Amino acid sequence: MMLTNRRRFLAASGACLAAGLLPISAARAQDAASKAGLLLPGRRDDGGFMQAGFAGFESATREMKAQTVIIDGVRPQKDELVAALRQIAAQGPSVIAAHGGQCNEAARIVAAEQPQIQFLVIQGGVEGPNLTSYEVLQEQSAWLAGAAAALMTKTGVVGHISGIRVPPGLKGRAAYAAGVAHAKPGVKLLTTFCGEQDDAALAAKVTVAQADAGADIIFTMLNAGRTGAIAACREKKIKQIGNVRDWVPVAPDVFIASAIADVSVAMSDGVTAALSGRLVPGQHVRLGVANGSAVRLAMAPDVPEAVRGVILAYTADIASGKIVVPTSYEGPEFSL
Structure with missing residues (x-):
């Protein structure tokens, strides 16, 4: 279309x-x-x-x-x-x-x-x-997504996939990386901008590559390409965190959370x-997160209560300014 x-x-x-x-x-x-x-x-x-x-x-x-x-x-x-x-x-x-x-x-x-x-x-x-x-301020919910991924990973490796390098996507990646590092500094991050928001085949390819590199939770900032990432997560038996809207009800077998930025x-x-x-x-x-109808982290029903409690505390700290969400990232990127 x-x-x-x-x-x-x-x-x-x-x-x-x-x-x-x-x-x-x-x-x-x-x-x-x-x-x-x-x-x-x-x-x-x-x-x-x-x-x-x-x-x-x-x-x-x-x-x-x-x-x-x-x-x-x-x-x-x-x-x-x-x-x-x-x-x-x-x-x-x-x-x-x-x-x-x-x-x-x-x-x-x-x-x-x-x-x-x-x-x-x-x-x-x-x-x-x-x-x-x-x-x-989707970077605020992306920060929470990073914290949740770090708290729930079993392999100690988490991923991030986006398409084009526009300011909101770059800010979201930076915030996600910061959330990972804040919640559990030892967790490794794999991050990729694949160049297309709507290419499902490309998104699936990158998802498989990150999974093969150890990622068991991947934060996706994609549009129509997300369908490929969902299929690849099912294939590799790993989890995904969505963005913009709540993806948990759409694919409850894949999504553990969504970084809402409505x-x-x-x-x-x-x-x-x-x-x-x-x-x-x-x-x-x-x-931002002070307006919960627009920005928040939606979590799947089976997310542990301990994780929920930490995410709620982080949300309050962001809203109050105690946690300042960065908007730039200087770390390594994952290539295919």
């Missing part, structure tokens, strides 16, 4: 712009103030980060009775993101939400061109007169505030 959407977008964008017709799923409205745009540099049904953002956008626009202009399946390349944002802006929405830190620069460019539109970047790090970032909360909050006129432009809004 992602490839099909991208091909349609790339092939049609130039001609459609010239003709005044746009290849976007849009419900056209007379009132521009009741229209919101969304850019997803990935699939809206990826089962992970993109789908969570799409769900938050749908919830907010449904509640606010706003018409929508949506483009998904765009590659996370600046030129393509800029072109997609310009297409959405041409439809006259009052707010455009770009999902993911990979949209930072594209949003900065198009926001400067369209001062009458309020731009949001979810998981972003940019601000401006009509540009606001909302960030769910970006749907940030998306919904931001879009609702913008459409209602309550948004203060130029802010950087952050949601």
Whole structure:
């Protein structure tokens, strides 16, 4: 689906712009103030980060009775993101939400061109007169995931797999590594950025390689590629910690926990505030473990009570500032 959407977008964008017709799923409205745009540099049904953002956008626009202009399946390349944002802006929405830190620069460019539109970047790090970032601090739940993995590993080796090296993924890896080291300093960490969020075969290959190197618990920060990691965990009889949403009910035989970073909360909050006129432009809004609906570690029912108690204490320490979660990692990486 992602490839099909991208091909349609790339092939049609130039001609459609010239003709005044746009290849976007849009419900056209007379009132521009009741229209919101969304850019997803990935699939809206990826089962992970993109789908969570799409769900938050749908919830907010449904509640606010706003018409929508949506483009998904765009590659996370600046030129393509800029072109997609310009297409959405041409439809006259009052707010455009770009999902993911990979949209930072594209949003900065198009926001400067369209001062009458309020731009949001979810998981972003940019601000401006009509540009606001909302960030769910997924590194806080990733830190808790690292602590849980270290406390529950039986081999003394844990893994981490992510796709592309965007700021949220890099922060999450750094936090996970810190959580491992804090909870049990002797545990070895294997960490890999495989280069693709949605490639199930590649995710399975990396999972098997880390399992063969001794990892018995792997923290995955993937989107559609997670299905491959789940299958490989079953094959190797090891456990996984998910991210963004709660994966324990989805595959209870594989997942022992999930580092919840519910970006749907940030998306919904931001879009609702913008459409209602309550948004203060130029802010950087952050949601962490102090907001348990957005950020927390969800644990499987069979996680030992002793581990649960330690994780709850760590959560309180992060919320209070007693534990400061790092966002950079200088350690070794695992290669195939």
